[in-house]
Structures are given as C-alpha cells and as structure tokens.
Amino acid sequence: MKKFNRISISKSAASIIVLGFLATEFVAVAQEVEGGTEASTDAVEQTDPATDEQAKQLGVVYVTARKREEREIDVPVAISALPSVEIDQRGLTNLSEISTAIPELRIAENTIGYGGNLTMRGISSSTNTASVDQAVTVNIDGVPVSYAGVVKLGQFDLGQVEVLKGPQALFFGKNATGGIVSLTSAAPTEELDYRMRGEYEAEAAQYAGEAYISGPLSEGVRGRLAVRYSDSEGWLKNVVPDPSVKPGAIPPKNDKGPGIEEFLAKGSLVIEPSSAFTIKLNGGYSDTESTGNYMLSQRIYCPYGQAQGPFAYAGQDCKLNDITTQGDMPGSWASLDPRFPSDGVAYTKTKQQILVADVNYQVTDDISLNSITGFYNVNLDASDHVSNGAVPFVGFATSIEKTTYSQEFRLSNAASNRFTWMLGLFLQDDEYLEDQSTIIGVLRPKADFRITGDTLSPFVQLGFDLTEKLSLTGGVRYTEETKQQQIGTGQFEGLYPKEISFQNWSPEVTLSYALTPDANIYAAYKEAYKSGGFQTEHVAIPGALNAGTALDNSFKEENAEGFEVGAKAYLFDQTLRVSAAAYHFEYTDLQLSSFDSAIVANIIRNVGAATTEGVEMDFQYRPAALEGFSLNGAIAYNDATYDNYSPACYNGQTAALGCDIATDTSDLAGHHLPRAPEWSATLSGVYEGSLSAALDYRLNAGLQYSGEYEGNSDAIPNSEEDGYVSLDAGFAIMDKDKVWELAFIGRNLSDEYWVSSSYQVPVTGSDTTLSDIAATINRGRQLMVRLTYHPQ
Incomplete structure (x- = not known):
C-alpha cells in the first residue's frame, strides 16, 4: 500500500477516536437508563438466533x-440490512x-440492454460491455x-x-472490491400461508399481480412458490417529428416507453x-421484454442552444425530464439480419434462471459442513439504434448467452468456541457467448465472441478471543483464474490474445472489542481483487479485425486495499440501533471505459488509481412508548477521487480547459469518481395505528x-448531476386481522429526474466544438394503488 499522506493519517486517527468515544458514551447512557453499569462476563458470546425470538421481535437484525448467522452488531463490517417488511x-x-x-449504493439500468450501473462508494465497472465483471x-x-x-432480474418475495x-x-x-448486495429469498413457512396481490401504477399505466403459497408438504419438508406478472406502457414521452419536418425521421409506433412486460417465478424447498441435516433448494426465473433501452437515454445539455448532429432536429428537447427522442428503426434492416425488427420497434428480451442447492450437515456437535451449488443462466436478444435523435444511426442486433x-x-x-475457524473452497466455470450485428450507414461490422473461464479459490479464516471482550480474526483467500476467448470462427486467428490468467492473494484481519453484550467497536484491514477479462465492442473490435489489424482487447485485474473502523450498539432496551464506520481504501489498475465518439465505441483499459475515504452513520429507532412507530435514517460522507487518470480530451476541450494538446489527454487527478456524491442521506418512518374497532x-x-x-468517468462538463431530494410516501388501511389491505404508495413524489450515467x-462536437451530452435517467413519479389478500 502506498504511504498515507499526513491528512489521511489524521482523518483516520480522528475517526477511530471519535467512533470509540461515541460508542463508549452511547453505552454509558444506555446503561444509566437501564439502571446498571456492570459489564457482562459473556460480552463476546454469540446470541443463538434459533432461540432468541424475543430479540427478533424487538427488531434485532440477523x-x-x-x-454464519449473527446479530448485525456483532459483525465487524459496514452493513445496511433491509428486512422484508x-x-x-x-x-x-x-x-x-x-x-x-x-x-452510497446506486443501481440503475443502462442504455445497452444487457447493462446496468452498480456503484458502491463510487466504485463501479464499465457497463457498456456485457462481458465485464462487476465491482459490486x-x-x-x-x-x-x-x-x-x-x-434486470426483478426481485420480489424477498426475506432480507x-x-x-x-x-x-x-x-x-x-x-x-466495491461491495456485495446479498439477496435472501423468503423461506418456506412451518404452517400454510398464502397471499394474493394486485396493483396499478398510474404514471406508467402499469398493471401487476403476484401471489405466493407456502407451507409444509410432508414430514420434514416445506415448500414455497411465488409468481409475479406486470405489464406497463412506460413513463417516458417519446417525441419524434414527422419526416416532413426532419428528413429521415421515423416516428415511433409507441409515443410512450419503455413498455415492459415481465413474468417472474420463484420456488423453494426446505x-x-x-x-x-438440512437441504435448501431455491430457484428463480425471469422473463422480461421491453421496447428497447436506448429510450432511457436523452439529451440533457446542448451547448449551442439546440441539438447538434445529422440525427437531431431543431427544437429537440435538451433537458433532464420525462421527454426523450428515439425514432423507430427502418423495417428494411430486417433483410440484413432477421434479428432486426420488421416493424422497426426496438426490443430487449431477457430470460434469466438461477438454481441454488444449499446443504448443511452437522458433522459433530461442534463442526458443520456447508455446500452451495449454483447455476445461473441468462439469454438476451436485443435490437436498437444509437442516435439520441429522430433519425436511426448505429443500429445493432445482439444475442447473448451466459452460463455460470x-x-x-x-x-x-x-461460533461459541474461543478459537473459531472456517475453511472454504470456491469453484466456478463460466461461458459467455455474444453474436453482434451492426449497421453504420453502408458498413456492416459483425463479430461473434466466445469467452470461457474457470476459477479455483480456497480460503481460510481464523478467530481467537484474546480476552472475554477482545477478539482477533483474520484470513486469506487465494484466487487462480483463467479466461479464454475466440472471436469469429477462425478468420481472425493470430490477431487477438486467446488466453489470460490471474493469481491473487486477498488477506483480511480484524480486531473487535465488545464494550457490552450490545455494543462493539472494530478495526479491519482488507484487500480485494476484481477479475480482468476481454472487452467485446459492437463497433470497434469487428471493424479492426476485418481490416486485418492486430489488437489486444484484454485488460488485467483491478485491486483494492485499505482499512475500516466502526462502532455498533443496541441501546435503550434494544429500541435503538446505531452504527458508524470510517474507511480508507485505495484502488489500483482501475478498469475504466472512455467513450470515443469518432468510432462510437467504449474502450476499457487499466489506466488509473483512486482512493475512497469517508464516514457513515445509520440508526433504527422503535420507541417503546410509541407502539407502532419506527424511524430509520442514514447519512454518509464519501470522498472518492482519482489519484491518477488521464483520459482522452473530450470534444471541444482546449488547453485552457485542461487538455494537453500534445498528447490529447487531460489530467483528472483529484476529480471525483462517477456516481459518487460527497454527501448522501436517507430518512424513513412508519406509524401503524387504529382507525376503528374494525380497521387499522x-x-x-x-x-x-x-x-x-459526476455522470461519467471522464468528468465532462455539463454531464454531471446537480443533486436532488426525492420523497416517497404511503397510506394503507387494513382489517384488524390484516387479512386484506388497501395501500396507496407514492414513490419519487417530488418527480425528480437524475443522471444515472x-x-x-x-x-x-469536434476538436474545437463541444458535444451534446446525453444521459440515462431514473424513473420519475410513481403513484400506485395496491390491494392485498392475506389470510392469517
């Protein structure tokens, strides 16, 4: 790790002192209120989740x-947990x-049908190439x-x-390297349980219905089946002029979008x-069809007063709002490749399946064996065009299949032992297939990609209670990974690398101190690794290879290392949970993608380094004196900046604006990473009461x-998000037994639109003129009515 500068050392030391002081004070106050000051001799002893039902009713999160299943406050990791309720x-x-x-978590769909942005504390990955592994x-x-x-894998019927x-x-x-989003499906119940639900969202004219049934199937066997179907017209207005106004324009058959039809199913057996001996089997299936993803993108800034380029039109909207401009495609393109739609309407069709077999065997009273077998498959077919305008420009038809x-x-x-240990081995086999067909005027670049990979990754973790309150844990994971690629059917042999390999050691060490059974502080050092790989690009790579140009479309691994300190506590008879953390992590060999508008391609390279450091706090409060009320909140400060990164100058960037004309690069050291606000916060609350003798x-x-x-990795002016405040609210009435419920749910009631990328x-634009800026955006206001029937 590079030497921390004096400011970083001061920040980190101050954070540790403050966190420890706050935790000590919180515990002291709580003990005064509860009428005791003596520390328990079993401060580090783990609570048995199977027998601690009372604690769960008080809101203790596992x-x-x-x-291992543990109380959230006993785990020395910065965690946000959302329960199913x-x-x-x-x-x-x-x-x-x-x-x-x-x-600090930002997830959004991207313009490419197979893409999405998953960002944590400013750390993310390129999403314009489907073959790239994610940092989150x-x-x-x-x-x-x-x-x-x-x-795109819709989530419902979740446990946590x-x-x-x-x-x-x-x-x-x-x-x-960025983090983990862990989804746990709702488990089968001990007794028969079923629920039916219907809903309607007005802004997108979205209908949806879902149901589940759960319960015992035979002695020692429980099952659960859940399904959901939804259909929507879309929430964006698609404004495209008539060809008499803009020659070449193809007005859309649908003036709203993206229309989405989705079917989801989940099943589980215990x-x-x-x-x-316990066997848990989980399966999930998702079938989604939408009217294209480029509709999610719109021009948000036009530097010269109106939209530029041969595909735009005078008066085209250049604001961040619910208006986009995306014409249909020519039906004649279907004669070039049948995957182009004959009716000209863009589409993205995605089917995903996941199967999990989780087996637990208690070898002895003290030793357990766990096996998790996983299968994940996605099939995607998409056709759309890249123009951000009325006239179709670059059209593509893509088919992808990925199996893992x-x-x-x-x-x-x-976990009750003074000395604990865990040994693990992870194996993975992966295959990725992509067939791309592209239209650029009279050009027809086409390429097929096949990328396979295998991973071997053992790990060991050891823990020791140095005293009744002080614990030291540590471990290391080794990863050995190989990836192979084939482009085309042999016609490009010798023009590209066929195999790359990676080896990595990722150690971790943590020191935890239990102030009381309900308050802990910790400090941890961690390293992590993200796979390298091969880039697939629907324009640049096939064009170069067809021209006989040798290229290297590989990129190497990305690494992270740093430390985190934190404090967690339950206070006031477990009615208040508070936690805080400070962190400093350094990332090297960042896999960054820069858009080259001349060749209409995103190029991924290991070209930079970055540091993320910050402080975050969150709480959950359920006052005993106010039954039915709960309040949650979180606030985070995150300083995520490049240590070094020199991308190509953006269009129109002069020396005065920071472009090194000789090298055609700009120095972004000190600039913030994309999708990494310095300040972010959430606050939510729920109150349940009685309306009458029959209704709640x-x-x-x-x-x-x-x-x-920033909206992109190159910090281009006028492409950033200025910040926003979004409000959700809801009201529901139900009978006393909660058999039925009528709910009115409002999301993003302030109707804010923000930049995803x-x-x-x-x-x-050109070397001397600025380009227009486009961005993918979030969904606007949602107004939903929902009726639920759930016999108890």
Missing part, C-alpha cells in the same frame, strides 16, 4: 456477512428501487452473480437484503431428514438526498 411496505420490486433506500456483486441465496444484466460496503473478498471472493456453474464448500466449528391504518414516508456527482452524443 445477517450472514461472515457466512420495509421492502414490502415501500413497494420496492427491483434492485434500482431497493438502492434508493441505502446511501449481487449474491442471490449464496450464489455470486457479477454480471451487470442481473439488474443485506448490503455489505467496501471490499469483501475473504468471504465472497473475486469481484467484490428438506430436513434429521436435526443434523459454481460450487462452494465450507467447513467450520461453532399505516402511514409511511421516505426521504432520499444526494449531493452533486452520461456520455457525449455520437457525431456531435
């Missing part, structure tokens, strides 16, 4: 951040919506998925969402042949704040 009450049905409840991995029932298209912030390599392996098999074994002793009600509200942030519009 997580699996260290592959909060997800349900707020109507959060996908990863993008879930991320709005957690500061989504872990579904124990199986890691580092493919950006998982953003855990967001682990910062590097998490020891327990979760590669591709966790089989317990004996008290020592994974196997993890873990052997561990009981619920009020809930949520506030999300984000400061300004931004870029220079193709074929606008």
Whole structure:
C-alpha cells in the first residue's frame, strides 16, 4: 500500500477516536437508563438466533456477512440490512428501487440492454460491455452473480437484503472490491400461508399481480412458490417529428416507453431428514421484454442552444425530464439480419434462471459442513439504434448467452468456541457467448465472441478471543483464474490474445472489542481483487479485425486495499440501533471505459488509481412508548477521487480547459469518481395505528438526498448531476386481522429526474466544438394503488 499522506493519517486517527468515544458514551447512557453499569462476563458470546425470538421481535437484525448467522452488531463490517417488511411496505420490486433506500449504493439500468450501473462508494465497472465483471456483486441465496444484466432480474418475495460496503473478498471472493448486495429469498413457512396481490401504477399505466403459497408438504419438508406478472406502457414521452419536418425521421409506433412486460417465478424447498441435516433448494426465473433501452437515454445539455448532429432536429428537447427522442428503426434492416425488427420497434428480451442447492450437515456437535451449488443462466436478444435523435444511426442486433456453474464448500466449528475457524473452497466455470450485428450507414461490422473461464479459490479464516471482550480474526483467500476467448470462427486467428490468467492473494484481519453484550467497536484491514477479462465492442473490435489489424482487447485485474473502523450498539432496551464506520481504501489498475465518439465505441483499459475515504452513520429507532412507530435514517460522507487518470480530451476541450494538446489527454487527478456524491442521506418512518374497532391504518414516508456527482468517468462538463431530494410516501388501511389491505404508495413524489450515467452524443462536437451530452435517467413519479389478500 502506498504511504498515507499526513491528512489521511489524521482523518483516520480522528475517526477511530471519535467512533470509540461515541460508542463508549452511547453505552454509558444506555446503561444509566437501564439502571446498571456492570459489564457482562459473556460480552463476546454469540446470541443463538434459533432461540432468541424475543430479540427478533424487538427488531434485532440477523445477517450472514461472515457466512454464519449473527446479530448485525456483532459483525465487524459496514452493513445496511433491509428486512422484508420495509421492502414490502415501500413497494420496492427491483434492485434500482431497493438502492434508493441505502446511501452510497446506486443501481440503475443502462442504455445497452444487457447493462446496468452498480456503484458502491463510487466504485463501479464499465457497463457498456456485457462481458465485464462487476465491482459490486449481487449474491442471490449464496450464489455470486457479477454480471451487470442481473439488474434486470426483478426481485420480489424477498426475506432480507443485506448490503455489505467496501471490499469483501475473504468471504465472497473475486469481484467484490466495491461491495456485495446479498439477496435472501423468503423461506418456506412451518404452517400454510398464502397471499394474493394486485396493483396499478398510474404514471406508467402499469398493471401487476403476484401471489405466493407456502407451507409444509410432508414430514420434514416445506415448500414455497411465488409468481409475479406486470405489464406497463412506460413513463417516458417519446417525441419524434414527422419526416416532413426532419428528413429521415421515423416516428415511433409507441409515443410512450419503455413498455415492459415481465413474468417472474420463484420456488423453494426446505428438506430436513434429521436435526443434523438440512437441504435448501431455491430457484428463480425471469422473463422480461421491453421496447428497447436506448429510450432511457436523452439529451440533457446542448451547448449551442439546440441539438447538434445529422440525427437531431431543431427544437429537440435538451433537458433532464420525462421527454426523450428515439425514432423507430427502418423495417428494411430486417433483410440484413432477421434479428432486426420488421416493424422497426426496438426490443430487449431477457430470460434469466438461477438454481441454488444449499446443504448443511452437522458433522459433530461442534463442526458443520456447508455446500452451495449454483447455476445461473441468462439469454438476451436485443435490437436498437444509437442516435439520441429522430433519425436511426448505429443500429445493432445482439444475442447473448451466459452460463455460470459454481460450487462452494465450507467447513467450520461453532461460533461459541474461543478459537473459531472456517475453511472454504470456491469453484466456478463460466461461458459467455455474444453474436453482434451492426449497421453504420453502408458498413456492416459483425463479430461473434466466445469467452470461457474457470476459477479455483480456497480460503481460510481464523478467530481467537484474546480476552472475554477482545477478539482477533483474520484470513486469506487465494484466487487462480483463467479466461479464454475466440472471436469469429477462425478468420481472425493470430490477431487477438486467446488466453489470460490471474493469481491473487486477498488477506483480511480484524480486531473487535465488545464494550457490552450490545455494543462493539472494530478495526479491519482488507484487500480485494476484481477479475480482468476481454472487452467485446459492437463497433470497434469487428471493424479492426476485418481490416486485418492486430489488437489486444484484454485488460488485467483491478485491486483494492485499505482499512475500516466502526462502532455498533443496541441501546435503550434494544429500541435503538446505531452504527458508524470510517474507511480508507485505495484502488489500483482501475478498469475504466472512455467513450470515443469518432468510432462510437467504449474502450476499457487499466489506466488509473483512486482512493475512497469517508464516514457513515445509520440508526433504527422503535420507541417503546410509541407502539407502532419506527424511524430509520442514514447519512454518509464519501470522498472518492482519482489519484491518477488521464483520459482522452473530450470534444471541444482546449488547453485552457485542461487538455494537453500534445498528447490529447487531460489530467483528472483529484476529480471525483462517477456516481459518487460527497454527501448522501436517507430518512424513513412508519406509524401503524387504529382507525376503528374494525380497521387499522399505516402511514409511511421516505426521504432520499444526494449531493452533486459526476455522470461519467471522464468528468465532462455539463454531464454531471446537480443533486436532488426525492420523497416517497404511503397510506394503507387494513382489517384488524390484516387479512386484506388497501395501500396507496407514492414513490419519487417530488418527480425528480437524475443522471444515472452520461456520455457525449455520437457525431456531435469536434476538436474545437463541444458535444451534446446525453444521459440515462431514473424513473420519475410513481403513484400506485395496491390491494392485498392475506389470510392469517
């Protein structure tokens, strides 16, 4: 690790002192209120989640951040956990919506149908190439998925969402340099339980219905089946002029979009042949079809007063709002490749499946064996065009199939031991296939990609209670990975690299101190690693290879190292949970993507280094004196900046604006990373009360704040987000037994639109003139009515 400068050392030391002081004071106050001051002799003893039902009723959250079920405050990791009840009450049905409840986590769909932005504390990956692994991995029932298209895998019927912030390599392996979003499906119930629900969202004319049934199937066997269907017209207005106004324009058949039809299904079985043997089987299926993803992108800034380029038109909207301009495609393109739509309407069709077999065997009273077998598959077909205007420009038709098999074994002793250990082995086999067909005027670049990979990754973790309160844990994970690629069917042999390999050691060490049974402080040092790989680009690579040009489309691994300190406590008879953390992590060999508007391509290279450091705090309060009321809040300060990065100058950038004319690069050292606001915060509350002898009600509200942030990795002026405040609110009435419920749910009631990612519009600007700026945006206001029937 490079030497910390004096300011960093001062910040970190101050954070440790402040966190320790705050934790001590919190505990002291809590003990005074509760009438006692003596420390318990079992301060570090783990609570048994199977027998601590009373604590669970008081709101104690259990997580699996260290592959064991533990109270959240006992885990020395910065975690945000969303229980199923909060997800349900707020109507959060996908990863993008879930991320709005957690500061520093940003998840959004991207223009490319297979892409998405997953960003944690400013750390993210390129999303314009489907083959790139993500820095923020989504872990579904124990199986890691580092493919950006998982953003399209709708989420419902969840038991809990855990967001682990910062590097998490020891327990979760590669591709966790930014963090982990861990999704746990709702478990089968001991008794028969079923629910039916229907909903309508007015702004997008979205209908949806879902249902589940759960309960015992036979002695020692429980099952659960859940399904969801939704259909929407879309929430964006698509404004395209008639060809008489703009020659070449193709007005869309749908003036709203993107229209989305989605079917989701989940099933699970829990089989317990004996008290020592448990088998959990989970499966998920998603079938989504939308009218294209480039509609999600719009011009947000036109430097010369109106949209530029041959594909724009006079008067085209150049503001961040709910108006986009995306014409249909010529039906004649279908004669060049049948995947282009004959009716000209863009589409993205995605099918995803995930299967998980989680087996636990209690070898002895003290030793347990866990095996998790995973299968993930995605099939995608998409056709759209890149213009941000009325006239079709670059058209593409893409087919992708990605299949991943994974196997993890873990052997561990009981957490109640003074000396604890865990041994693990992770194996993965991966295949990625992509078939691209592109139209650029009279050019027809086409290429097929096949990328395979295999991973071997053992790890060991050891823990020792130095005293009754002080614990030291540490471990290391080794990763050995190989990837191979084939482009085309042999015609490009010798023009590109065929194989790359990576080896990595990721150690971690943590010191934890239990002030009381309900208060802990910790300090941790961590390292992590993100896979390198091969870039697939639908324009640049096939064009170069067809011209006989040798190229290297590979990029190497990305690494992270640093430390985190934190404090957590339950106070006032477990009615208040507070936690705080400070961190400093350094990232090297960043895999950054820069858009080259001349060749309409995003090029990924290991070209930079960055540092993220900050402080975050969150709380949950359920006052005993006010039954039915709860309040949650979080605030985060994050300083995520480049240590060095010199991308190509943006269009129109002069020497006065920071361009080194001789090298055509600009120095972005000190600039903020994309999608990394310095300040972000959330605040939400729920109150449940009685309307009458027969009816109850619920009020809930949520506030999300984000400061300004860069919209892309190259810090192009006028492509940033200025910051926003978004408000959610809801009201529900239900009968006393909660058999039925009628809810009115409002999301983003302030109708704010913010930048998810931004870029220079193709074929606008030049060496001396600025380009127009386009951006993908979030969904605007949502007004939903929902009826639920749930017999108890």
